[in-house]
Amino acid sequence: xxxxxxxxxxxxxxxxxxxxxxxxxxxxxxxxxxxxxxxxxxxxxxxxxxxxxxxxxxxxxxxxxxxxxxxxxxxxxxxxxxxxxxxxxxxxxxxxxxxxxxxxxxxxxxxxxxxxxxxxxxxxxxxxxxxxxxxxxxxxxxxxxxxxxxxxxxxxxxxxxxxxxxxxxxxxxxxxxxxxxxxxxxxxxxxxxxxxxxxxxxxxxxxxxxxxxxxxxxxxxxxxxxxxxxxxxxxxxxxxxxxxxxxxxxxxxxxxxxxxxxxxxxxxxxxxxxxxxxxxxxxxxxxxxxxxxxxxxxxxxxxxxxxxxxxxxxxxxxxxxxxxxxxxxxxxxxxxxxxxxxxxxxxxxxxxxxxxxxxxxxxxxxxxxxxxxxxxxxxxxxxxx
Amino acid sequence: xxxxxxxxxxxxxxxxxxxxxxxxxxxxxxxxxxxxxxxxxxxxxxxxxxxxxxxxxxxxxxxxxxxxxxxxxxxxxxxxxxxxxxxxxxxxxxxxxxxxxxxxxxxxxxxxxxxxxxxxxxxxxxxxxxxxxxxxxxxxxxxxxxxxxxxxxxxxxxxxxxxxxxxxxxxxxxxxxxxxxxxxxxxxxxxxxxxxxxxxxxxxxxxxxxxxxxxxxxxxxxxxxxxxxxxxxxxxxxxxxxxxxxxxxxxxxxxxxxxxxxxxxxxxxxxxxxxxxxxxxxxxxxxxxxxxxxxxxxxxxxxxxxxxxxxxxxxxxxxxxxxxxxxxxxxxxxxxxxxxxxxxxxxxxxxxxxxxxxxxxxxxxxxxxxxxxxxxxxxxxxxxx
Numbered sequence: 001x002x003x004x005x006x007x008x009x010x011x012x013x014x015x016x017x018x019x020x021x022x023x024x025x026x027x028x029x030x031x032x033x034x035x036x037x038x039x040x041x042x043x044x045x046x047x048x049x050x051x052x053x054x055x056x057x058x059x060x061x062x063x064x065x066x067x068x069x070x071x072x073x074x075x076x077x078x079x080x081x082x083x084x085x086x087x088x089x090x091x092x093x094x095x096x097x098x099x100x101x102x103x104x105x106x107x108x109x110x111x112x113x114x115x116x117x118x119x120x121x122x123x124x125x126x127x128x129x130x131x132x133x134x135x136x137x138x139x140x141x142x143x144x145x146x147x148x149x150x151x152x153x154x155x156x157x158x159x160x161x162x163x164x165x166x167x168x169x170x171x172x173x174x175x176x177x178x179x180x181x182x183x184x185x186x187x188x189x190x191x192x193x194x195x196x197x198x199x200x201x202x203x204x205x206x207x208x209x210x211x212x213x214x215x216x217x218x219x220x221x222x223x224x225x226x227x228x229x230x231x232x233x234x235x236x237x238x239x240x241x242x243x244x245x246x247x248x249x250x251x252x253x254x255x256x257x258x259x260x261x262x263x264x265x266x267x268x269x270x271x272x273x274x275x276x277x278x279x280x281x282x283x284x285x286x287x288x289x290x291x292x293x294x295x296x297x298x299x300x301x302x303x304x305x306x307x308x309x310x311x312x313x314x315x316x317x318x319x320x321x322x323x324x325x326x327x328x329x330x331x332x333x334x335x336x337x338x339x340x341x342x343x344x345x346x347x348x349x350x351x352x353x354x355x356x357x358x359x360x361x362x363x364x365x366x367x368x369x370x371x372x373x374x375x376x377x378x379x380x381x382x383x384x385x
Numbered sequence: 386x387x388x389x390x391x392x393x394x395x396x397x398x399x400x401x402x403x404x405x406x407x408x409x410x411x412x413x414x415x416x417x418x419x420x421x422x423x424x425x426x427x428x429x430x431x432x433x434x435x436x437x438x439x440x441x442x443x444x445x446x447x448x449x450x451x452x453x454x455x456x457x458x459x460x461x462x463x464x465x466x467x468x469x470x471x472x473x474x475x476x477x478x479x480x481x482x483x484x485x486x487x488x489x490x491x492x493x494x495x496x497x498x499x500x501x502x503x504x505x506x507x508x509x510x511x512x513x514x515x516x517x518x519x520x521x522x523x524x525x526x527x528x529x530x531x532x533x534x535x536x537x538x539x540x541x542x543x544x545x546x547x548x549x550x551x552x553x554x555x556x557x558x559x560x561x562x563x564x565x566x567x568x569x570x571x572x573x574x575x576x577x578x579x580x581x582x583x584x585x586x587x588x589x590x591x592x593x594x595x596x597x598x599x600x601x602x603x604x605x606x607x608x609x610x611x612x613x614x615x616x617x618x619x620x621x622x623x624x625x626x627x628x629x630x631x632x633x634x635x636x637x638x639x640x641x642x643x644x645x646x647x648x649x650x651x652x653x654x655x656x657x658x659x660x661x662x663x664x665x666x667x668x669x670x671x672x673x674x675x676x677x678x679x680x681x682x683x684x685x686x687x688x689x690x691x692x693x694x695x696x697x698x699x700x701x702x703x704x705x706x707x708x709x710x711x712x713x714x715x716x717x718x719x720x721x722x723x724x725x726x727x728x729x730x731x732x733x734x735x736x737x738x739x740x741x742x743x744x745x746x747x748x749x750x751x752x753x754x755x756x757x758x759x760x761x762x763x764x765x766x767x768x769x770x
Binding site for chain 1: 386406439442444445447448449451452456458459460462464466473477483486508509513516517520623642643
C-alpha cells in the first residue's frame with residue numbers, strides 16, 4: 001500500500017439549513033476543501049451519507065455530487081454504514097488511492113436532515129438498527145441506547161450525573177468551534193435538569209442532529225507538495241470492524257467489540273500504542289457511548305469510562321483530550337457526515353488551527369466513528385510529520 | 386496494485402421471493418459462493434444494494450449481512466450507485482484486496498423488491514434520477530428512458546421493431562439459465578404486440594425487477610490455489626465513470642459518455658482492445674440502453690447499435706455475443722444486485738459452465754453496469770488464464 005496524505009479540508013456549520021439543498025450543502029464543503037488543497041479536480045469522489053434516499057428521495061449520491069462540484073466524468077460512489085458512513089467513505093477513498101488505482105480522491109460526508117417534506121427522520125435513523133428484530137418491536141434508536149445505559153448504570157453502580165463531564169466537556173469545546181451546532185456551553189446543573197427523552201437518557205446526554213457536510217482531499221504522500229507552514233498529515237492507521245447488528249444478539253451488550261477490534265487493528269497498522277494517542281475524537285452520540293468507546297480502546301478499565309471524565313482527564317489540558325471541537329454532543333451529529341467532521345477536526349488539531357482548544361504538541365490523533373448501536377465501527381489514526 | 390482472482394461464485398434465482406427475507410436471500414448467495422470457494426470466512430464484505438432503506442427500512446446492510454452469514458467481526462460496508470450498486474461494490478472490494486489492506490473479500494449484490502409493506506418500488510427506483518430537477522416534474526424512470534428512445538428513433542430513423550433482436554436474444558439465452566426470472570423465450574411477434582408502458586417503450590423493451598442475490602469471493606491471484614479443472618479467472622480491467630445525473634444536462638443525451646470513459650479505462654488497464662472481447666454482459670434495462678452501450682464501447686457506430694441485432698451478431702454464435710445468460714431483460718433486474726449477476730455470469734462463461742449458451746473458447750469477458758440513466762457506469766474485464 002502507498003502511504004496517503006491529506007491535502008485539504010473543508011466543512012460547513014451544522015444547523016438547520018432550510019435555505020440550502022442537499023447538493024448546495026455538499027458543494028460548500030467540497031469547494032472549501034478544493035480551495036484549501038489548491039486543487040480543482042480529483043480522480044475520484046467517495047461520499048458518505050445515510051439518509052438521502054429516505055429524506056430527499058435521492059440515491060446515487062456520489063454521481064449526484066460529482067456532477068454538482070465539477071467532477072463530471074470522474075469515478076464517484078456512495079458508501080453507507082449508518083452513522084459510520086462518513087469514515088466508511090474515507091476508508092474506501094483511502095483504499096483506492098493506496099492501491100495505486102487513482103492518484104487523488106475527495107471524500108465527503110453530507111447529511112440534510114431538515115427538509116420541507118416532513119418525512120420522519122426518527123424512522124430514518126431507526127434503519128441503523130435491525131428492522132426485523134428490533135425496530136419491528138417499536139423501539140427507537142434512542143430507546144436502544146437507553147437500555148444499554150440503564151444496564152451499564154446498574155452493572156457498575158454509576159449515577160446519571162456521573163456522565164455529566166462528557167457532555168460538559170463537549171459543549172465547552174464547541175464554544176470555540178465556529179462550525180458547531182451548539183456554541184453556548186453547558187453546566188452540570190443544566191445537564192442534570194434537562195428534559196428526559198428515554199430514561200435514563202435526557203436531552204443533554206443526546207447529540208443534536210442537523211444539516212452539514214465535511215470533506216477532505218487525499219493524495220499519495222510522496223506526490224504531495226507541502227504548502228508553506230503546513231505539516232504533512234498522513235493516514236497512519238485505518239480499520240473497520242463489525243459486531244452483531246442487533247444489540248440483543250451480543251454476548252455482552254456493554255462492551256463495544258467492534259471498537260476494540262478496529263482500534264487494535266488501527267494501532268497495529270500505525271505502529272503505535274494507546275499511550276501514543278495525543279487526543280481522541282470519539283463518537284459521543286449518547287454519553288454512554290463515550291464511556292464505552294474509551295473502555296473498548298483501552299483508555300479505561302471495563303465499567304470505568306465515566307471515571308476519566310470525573311477526574312478531568314478528557315479536557316483539552318487533560319491526559320487524553322476528547323471531542324476537542326465539540327464532539328457529536330455539541331458540534332452536532334449530521335449522521336452520515338459525522339465521521340468526516342471527526343477526520344477534519346483531527347487534521348485541524350494536527351495543523352495547530354484550534355485556537356483556545358488546541359491540544360499542545362498534538363502529533364498523533366485518533367477518530368472513531370460508530371454505525372448503529374456499535375454494529376459498524378471504524379478507527380482512523382492520523383499523524384503530523 | 387496486486388492482481389486479484391476470483392475464487393468462488395454464488396447466486397439465487399430471481400423471482401418474487403415472498404417466503405424469504407432480505408437477509409435470507411443474501412445468505413443463499415453468500416453460502417453458495419463460500420461453498421464454491423471452499424472458504425468459510427473472508428476479511429471483508431462489500432455489499433451492493435439500492436433499495437433496502439426504502440423498501441425494508443434497513444440500512445447498514447454490510448454489517449447486517451456480515452452478521453447473518455458468519456462474518457461477525459470482519460470489515461463490512463454497503464456501496465450504492467443506484468442500479469450500478471453491484472459492480473460499484475465489486476470495485477470497492479477489488480481496491481481493498483488490490484491495495485494489500487485485506488487478503489480476501491466477499492462481494493455480494495442483493496435486492497428484495499417485493500415486500501409485504503407495499504411501499505412504492507416505482508418511487509424507490511426514481512431515486513436514481515435527479516430528485517430536484519427530474520422526479521419533481523413527475524417523470525418516472527421508465528419515462529426518462531422513453532424520452533431517450535423516442536429521440537434516438539427520430540434522430541437515426543429506426544422503427545420500434547428494429548429493437549426486437551435485443552429482447553429476443555436475451556429471452557432465448559435465458560431459457561438455459563436456471564437462475565433467470567423469465568425462461569419462456571420470446572418471438573418478434575410477441576415483442577411487437579406487447580403492452581405499452583411509456584411510448585415507445587413496451588413491456589418487452591423493459592426488464593423485469595425481482596428479488597435475488599449474487600456473490601463472488603476474491604483473493605490475491607498469487608495466493609490462489611487452483612481447484613482441479615478450474616481456470617484461473619483474474620480481474621484484468623476495472624473502471625468507473627460518471628455523467629451528469631439529469632439527462633437534460635447532457636450535451637448529447639444519445640451518447641453514454643460514462644460508458645465510453647469507463648470502457649476506455651478498462652480496456653487500457655486490461656491491455657486489450659474491443660476486438661479482444663469474446664462476449665459482453667451489458668445493461669439492457671431497456672432495449673435502447675443495449676444499443677447505446679454497444680455504441681459507446683466501440684462495437685457499433687453512433688446511431689447504429691440496432692444493426693448488430695438485426696445482423697445476428699449478438700447471439701451466442703455471433704461476432705459479439707451479449708446477455709449470454711439472459712441479460713437484464715430476461716435473467717431479470719434486481720436493481721442493486723444486477724451488477725454482481727453480470728460478473729458471476731462472465732465467470733460462468735470463462736469457466737465453460739454455460740451449456741447450450743456457452744460461448745466457444747471464451748477467454749476474455751466484459752460486464753458493464755449502469756446506474757441511473759447513464760449517470761454512473763462501471764466496466765469490468767475478466768480473463769481466464
